[in-house]
Amino acid sequence: MGLNLKDLVVREKTTLEAFSTKVIAIDAYNAIYQFLASIRGPDGLQLTDSEGRITSHLSGLLYRNVNFLSLGIKPVYVFDGKPPSLKTAEIERRKQTKKDATVKYEKAIAEGNMEDARKFAQQTTSMKDGMVKESKKFLTYFGIPYIDAPSEGEATAAHLTNTGQAYASASQDYDSILCGAKRLVRNFTSSGRRKIPNRNTYIDVLPEIIETQKTLDAIGLTREKLIDVGILIGTDFNPNGFERIGPKTAMKMIKQYSRLEDIPQIQEQLQEIDFQQIRQIFLNPDVADVDEIVFNEVDYDGITSYLVNERNFSEDRIQSTLNRLKKALEKKSQNLDQWF
DNA sequence: CTAGTATA
């Protein structure tokens, strides 16, 4: 869920092409979860192989990574480790949402309301351990590196932007900014087609880049203060935020009083959360230090045999998709050869 | 979500 900083950040529209040659640290859980939620049939059910195992995440990773590599973008996927213990309440809340959605899904199916069925099915999305393993194996066929974060993936992704090992962190969640990422890219896709909720229309959402320093300068806060703003609005570690405080009020309060401890009207509620520890999760997160991020050659045969033989993807589709990638990469190496 | 195809 993350936190709602959308009204506060300074965002600039951009394109995927702008990230050519750049290493981008991708919040793996965030990306795969979206594939699992949205790559579904009209009934809301995910795509599966002949054994009934879900393949939506593989389909999403295939097309998206082919696009990345074709454009010369160097993705490195960062997987979540163990969540901070303060996240337990939020994790429970999400579980309950899924349970409720399952009931609503079954009701919609019984009533033959396919649109609702699809909507609620999406809300039941959960990621299984097997899917994480499969995704890692699949990335390896592409020669794409991945990193196992000790805790939140976003924190390690943010860290990589500061060591200079990645240009930006890619995620839909704004947490990366509180984690100190230099840059966050949202909508890091080529098509960006999104369905408008409850309407049968789609809009094109372009990639957007948020430079953390620009945002801090524009709103006139330090990262430490922005973290306190985040805590007032509500984070994964205090999901409810504070009563009757949204982004606007939160900003006003921190500008006036500088920090949570000094805002008189919230002191009672402040006792109920471990705000010191929440600050530390953002300010000093547990991250992976990475020696070197290595990109390997694409194993075309590996991809084909895995998807076609083991997971029942159409051979024609895979062939033409991989040919597109091959051609793009050949063109790239030709362009490079011209320099020598 | 994305590619490919149908439609205007």
Add this chain to the structure above:
DNA sequence: TATACTAGG
């Protein structure tokens, strides 16, 4: 050529 729609597994 641009946009709408749908199959994919």
